[in-house]
Amino acid sequence: MVERSILTKVQGYNTRDGAGVKLVRVLGRNTATIFDPILLLDSFDSENPEDYTAGFPMHPHRGIETISYVYRGHMTHRDSLGHEDTIGDGEVQWMTAGSGIKHEETLPVSPRLLGVQLWLNLSSKDKMVPPHYHAIKDKDIQEIPVKAGKVRLLAGSFDGITGYTGSYQPLDCYDIHLDPNGHIIVPTEHDRSIMVFTLLGEAIIAGELVGEKTAVKLTEGDQLEIRATDEPAQLLFISSEKLKEPIAWGGPIVMNTREELEQAFLELRQGTFLQKKIEY
Secondary structure, eight states, X not given: OOBOOEEEEEEOEEEEETTXXXXXXXXXXXXXXXXXTEEEEEEEEESOGGGTTTOEEEEEEBSEEEEEEEEESEEEEEETTSOEEEEESSEEXXXXXTTOEEEEEEOOOOSOEXXXXXXXXXXXXXXXXOOEEEEEOGGGOEEEXXXXXXXXXXXXXXXXXXXXXXXXXXXXXXXXXXXXXXEEEEEOOTTOEEEEEEEESOEEETTEEEOTTEEEEEOSOSEEEEEEOSSOEEEEEEEEOOOOOOOEEETTEEESSHHHHHHHHHHHHHXXXXXXXXOO
């Protein structure tokens, strides 16, 4: 049994995006290769509505999937396919941009906004699949008791239980809650690409103390041990398969080649970016 260890740590930094939303950017261009296939991870955590109510006005995506987990607060999604939907307090939005979509995200006032958005890369064969939107509501998320807390199964499978499964890049996503001094050992497929993000509190991951709002990439192995300190901890465990493909990244669009990227922006300028749309 090979224990996983930490390959690298990335602590988030404060920035703003969209129309001025304050967030913690954890993963991005400089980490895309090592965290493959996770391209981006932004964390939201605020009790001040002025930090986030400006939202993210309508903008395009191509070549990726965006996954938003709102543990506290709410997020309203509207897109060029005609979808309009609100998630909140423990729910997930899973949007496949594929060949191209435009969407906006608004963030209503709430006592606290806490959550993340990550970008999951699509393989070259799936870059131009039809766009799609799916909401994983609270009733569809199983909470699995463990000895020292609970695991919310956001996607994939855990301990023989299966949750929502994406259509393209495989993904297991767990929201792990540990009681003070509690621990969990998570079995892992040996060669899966696995990262953990400390959403709230610090934790001891693979024997190393990791501060809050920090992502760690793990080495290959068959299991991972996570321990809480004297305080409770909330962590996101994300497991997928490496794509090992070239990345051409321009703003909200991620393709494999510079030519594909330039074609996408040409289509945006010409008004031919969306293969299917509903005008508002």
